[in-house]
Amino acid sequence: MKNNKYNEFLDLLEKEDKGKSLLFILDLLNSGVDVVTVYEDYLIPSLFDFKCLAVEQEICIWKEHTRTSIIRTVLEASYPYIIEQRKKEIHKKVIVLCPQEEYHEIGAIIASNYFYLLGFESLYIGANTPSDDIVSAIKILEPDYVALSVSNYYNLVVTRKLTKKIRENYPNLSIILGGQAFSKAESLEQVTYNFYLKDYKDMVSFANEVRK
Amino acid sequence: MADILTLKNITKTYGENTKNPTQVLFGIDLNFEESSFNSIIGQSGSGKSTLLNIIGSLDRPSGGEIFLSGKDLSVFTNKELADIRNQYLGFIFQFHYLLPEFSALENVLMPYKISKKELTKEIEDRAYELLELVDLKGFENKLATNLSGGQQQRVAIARSLINNPKIVLADEPTGNLDSDTTEKVYNLLREINKKFKTTFIIITHDRHIAEKTDRVIEITDGRISLDIKK
Numbered sequence: 485m486k487n488n489k490y491n492e493f494l495d496l497l498e499k500e501d502k503g504k505s506l507l508f509i510l511d512l513l514n515s516g517v518d519v520v521t522v523y524e525d526y527l528i529p530s531l532f533d534f535k536c537l538a539v540e541q542e543i544c545i546w547k548e549h550t551r552t553s554i555i556r557t558v559l560e561a562s563y564p565y566i567i568e569q570r571k572k573e574i575h576k577k578v579i580v581l582c583p584q585e586e587y588h589e590i591g592a593i594i595a596s597n598y599f600y601l602l603g604f605e606s607l608y609i610g611a612n613t614p615s616d617d618i619v620s621a622i623k624i625l626e627p628d629y630v631a632l633s634v635s636n637y638y639n640l641v642v643t644r645k646l647t648k649k650i651r652e653n654y655p656n657l658s659i660i661l662g663g664q665a666f667s668k669a670e671s672l673e674q675v676t677y678n679f680y681l682k683d684y685k686d687m688v689s690f691a692n693e694v695r696k
Numbered sequence: 697m698a699d700i701l702t703l704k705n706i707t708k709t710y711g712e713n714t715k716n717p718t719q720v721l722f723g724i725d726l727n728f729e730e731s732s733f734n735s736i737i738g739q740s741g742s743g744k745s746t747l748l749n750i751i752g753s754l755d756r757p758s759g760g761e762i763f764l765s766g767k768d769l770s771v772f773t774n775k776e777l778a779d780i781r782n783q784y785l786g787f788i789f790q791f792h793y794l795l796p797e798f799s800a801l802e803n804v805l806m807p808y809k810i811s812k813k814e815l816t817k818e819i820e821d822r823a824y825e826l827l828e829l830v831d832l833k834g835f836e837n838k839l840a841t842n843l844s845g846g847q848q849q850r851v852a853i854a855r856s857l858i859n860n861p862k863i864v865l866a867d868e869p870t871g872n873l874d875s876d877t878t879e880k881v882y883n884l885l886r887e888i889n890k891k892f893k894t895t896f897i898i899i900t901h902d903r904h905i906a907e908k909t910d911r912v913i914e915i916t917d918g919r920i921s922l923d924i925k926k
Contacts (some may be wrong), residue, residue, distance in 0.1 A: 585903070638907030640924050641737065671924050677760055 486509040487530055490645060494533055495539065500547075502554045509558050519565045527555055531590060552590055559593050566601050574603040574694055578629040578660070579621060581609035583642050584689050591663050592633035594656060598684055599631070602691040615646045629658045631681075634665035640675065660690075697729040700862055700895050701751065708918075720746050721873035721918045724760070730862075731893040733886065735906040738915035744899050745867055747915065751897065752785055752865045753777045765862065782811050786856030786894075790868035792848040794840035794855075800827060801836040802845075804854045811859070819858070826854035829891075830884055836925055846877035853884060857892070864888070867899040870905060882908060 489512075496505040512522055514532040534551065536544040541675040582589050589611035596608035609621055622630060630650060634643050647659055666672050672680055683688050708721040709769045728734060738744045749755040750762065753769055762769045764784055772780060794803045804823040808815065827836055830850035840848060849869065856864050866885070870878040882905050889896050900906050914922035 624848065636907060637926050638903060638912060641922060644922055668925065674922055674924065677873055 487525075490526055491527065491533050494530055497530055497551055497554060498535065500550050502542050502555070504653075505554050506558055506561055510561060513562065513565045519562055519569050520598075520684060522562065522565075527558060528594070531555060549613060553597065555590055556593070559590070559597065563597065570601055571603040571691070573605075574691065575605075575695055576629065577605040577607070578624065578631055579607045579609055579625055579627045579628040580631045581613045581621075581640060582611040582620060582635075583618070583646050584612060585642060586634055586636060586639045587611050588635035588663075589633070591635060592631075593689070595631060595633055595662055595681075598687050600663050602687060603695075604629075604691070615642070615649060618646065619649060622650065622657065625695055627657070629660050629679075631660040631662065634661070634663040637665045637671065640665055640671055644675050651676045697731060699727045700730045700765055701728040701897075702761075702763040703728070703751070704755045704763075706747070706762065708743070708750060708755075709758045712758060719758075720754040720845045720920065721750075721757070724918075724920060725922075726913065726920070728863075728895055728897065732911060733889045733896045733898075733909050734911045734913065735900055736913045736915060737900060738921075739905050742915045743918040744915045748865055748867055748897065748899055752787060753781050760785055772919075780922065782807065782859055784862045786850075786859065786864040788852055788856045788864060788866040788869045790871040792840075792852040793880065794848055794851055796839065796841045796852065799837045799839055800832060800843065800851045800854075803840055803851055804858055806855060807858050815880045822860075823854070823858060826857050827851070829888070830854045831880075839885035844872055845878065849853060849873060849877075849881060853881070853888075857888065857894070860892070861894065863895040863897065866896065866900075867898055869904055870900070878902060878905065 485677060493505065493508050496508055509522060509526065512526070513519065531551065534548065578599050580592050581601065582592050592611065593608055596606045599606035599639055607625065632643060632646070634640065650657060650659060659676065660679045661672070661675065662681050663678045666680060681690055703724055703726040706721055707719065709717045709719040711717045725746060736744045736747065742820040746755065750757050764780065767780070769777065769780070795806065798806070801823055804826060805815065805819070808819055824836065827833060830853055832847060832850055832854070835843065835847065840851065843851065849872070866910060869885070870881050885896060885898070888894055898905065898909065906912055911925045912922070913920060
């Protein structure tokens, strides 16, 4: 939703003003705007709404990293509101992570927060998680679901091997996939999984099914 | 885009008439679009170099068909295949294989000289242009041995383009280079892909190269285990 308020937030991000960006979002949350609206209408679009002028091209990655850093802080600060607005507990555990070499973790953090909001017991493990450690985490934590967030399409190479390994070791564990790397159906076809959740709407439907 | 190269059910077995034949490729089906920028990855011994040699008609498959620009390669003699290779394909290898006693310019012109066609001013101008493209203007008359590793590889890239190939096949083109030079060589290959619409098929171990290509094909134990497009 490209409203004036959103553009105001985007201006603060364009200026790389971390403090004002954070206060802007906290003001929204304190004024009663729900956390999903803040994520869907402000934080997520701002990760894609990126101006990269040709003359600035060489600093665009730097700018992108700065944007990510600000959004990460905002996400952490929003967690009390996630707790406050959490739906009735589902009594199912999900661990969320990015596979080895996947450093884009904002999507995974958002997914983990959403899982918790929707009533799951959710644990975010981290970006760039080695495959053996993922298998160890599953052994110790005994989740009902493992959710993998993948942005870079090249990381489908390691994701395919990882999901195969998870399935071999834990045949009853459900694998959830999400992230831009799966935007093409042919990418999904080549990986072992149980559920593909594209966005919040998909996650709500999934949570409703699990509750049944 | 139309397909420039089609592989149908390609198999390869070494030592077919021996007691211990070794099959290294199992029913490979692949299509490559014109002007596409592709990478092939896989562990050592997975069959990726064998596949590239077959695509480049440097080796013949044990079974299956290859169509290059619609031509069925299986019907040609070795001599005819050599002509087709010269006309359609350019090669870049991990080691540049420049001839040390020749200059950069002479090395670039070598595929043309081998074709025994008359060396025209137009072709010589093209060699100069290609050396300029790979940022080696002023190095034309330097002996290959007096160039750095990165410069030698760039001469090899210019050489691969002298016959204006439709497809460039590259086997670990940056395998012998440091990371800065790797980045420069990658950028150069991309520029050539965009400028001349040349199709690239690059075998690489380097994830920084592979993740920048538009399609990644993974070979595992002689089979395609993953085929993804950006």
